[in-house]
Amino acid sequence: MKLTICYDGQFYIGLIENISENKYKAYKYIFGNEPKDQEVFDFVNMNMLDFIKNNEKHDGIPIQQKKVKKINPKRLQRKVAKELKKPSISSKAEEAIKAEIELRKKEKSVTCKRLKEERKNYIRNIKVQKSKNKHRGR
Structure with missing residues (x-):
């Protein structure tokens, strides 16, 4: 478990990253x-586990186990320097939060598409009915 403020x-936001049962989960605490050091310390010691238990809504992102391969020391040094230049929020946490947002977007887009199709069919049926009425002389 990792807390990044x-x-x-x-x-100020606390980003809690948790890996359990081969799944990655991220939580955001405002x-x-x-915040003072004592506030953060109290949150970690008393409130953090309750916060995680109350906010378990999604299953998390599955983590694939990778085989560890020996890395050239110079390459490792370049990777470390590159990661130090990145912002402090981890990409996995962003990915977990974005996955939940994308899920909501997909649900919304499906309902919007269905409503548009229903509206098109309704307008088409009205036009067809009007043209039938004209042919009948009404």
């Missing part, structure tokens, strides 16, 4: 304006 422009 970062500033998002308005509030601390507010610049």
